[in-house]
Amino acid sequence: MIKRLFSKSKPATIEQTPTPEKTPYEILGGEAGALAIANRFYDIMATDEYAKPLYDMHPLPLDRIRQVFFEFLSGWLGGPDLFVAKHGHPMLRKRHMPFTIDQDLRDQWMYCMNKTLDLEVDNPLLREGLKQSFGQLASHMINQH
Ligand code: HEM
Numbered sequence: 001m002i003k004r005l006f007s008k009s010k011p012a013t014i015e016q017t018p019t020p021e022k023t024p025y026e027i028l029g030g031e032a033g034a035l036a037i038a039n040r041f042y043d044i045m046a047t048d049e050y051a052k053p054l055y056d057m058h059p060l061p062l063d064r065i066r067q068v069f070f071e072f073l074s075g076w077l078g079g080p081d082l083f084v085a086k087h088g089h090p091m092l093r094k095r096h097m098p099f100t101i102d103q104d105l106r107d108q109w110m111y112c113m114n115k116t117l118d119l120e121v122d123n124p125l126l127r128e129g130l131k132q133s134f135g136q137l138a139s140h141m142i143n144q145h
Contacts, residue, residue: 023078027126034077038070040116045108048115054108057099093140102144109138 025034042062045051058065068083072090075081083090113134121127 024126024130025074025077025079027123028077028121030079031074033120034073034079035070036120037116038066038073040120041069041112042066044112044115048112051108051112054105054112057105092137093143096141097143100144101141103142106138106142109141110135113138 028034028037042065045055045058046062068087071082071086075083076090114131117127117130117134121130
């Protein structure tokens, strides 16, 4: 099943939780790994000049979104589905509709996530698979062309 996450011909279905025999969540070290990704992502977003427009659209302080994004990642990476338990089905595109998201913001989001994954994920196959899967999901959030 992990092949689905990495296969180029059959990418992981958008918004569907990957369920390989050993989940990305397990490979990343469980809760600590998911937390590290969520926190690193917002640390980069808050400090890198390139991502300033992305940072500026986020309500402050970032504590709430750090926690909610961690809850989302936990389930999305194949661990406990904390987001669904607390907030219901992710419906991520719908939840992002209040925000105008264009290609530039999508690219800033992926810039932060790619940097995060370079720093937090040792396993090269998993790192590249996650970059692809996040990239698809981020493109799916674009609601203004
Ligand atoms: C493509 C560019 C993206 C932009 C510009 C963007 C922007 C935002 C903003 C402004 C919020 C609201 C923050 C808050 O309420 O504090 C948000 C919430 C959220 N974003 Fe994104 N986002 C993007 C992509 C993504 C992607 C790819 C994911 C998942 C991998 C994601 C996951 C979430 C989650 C889980 C929430 C919380 C939703 C909720 O509160 O119910 N976002 N995003």
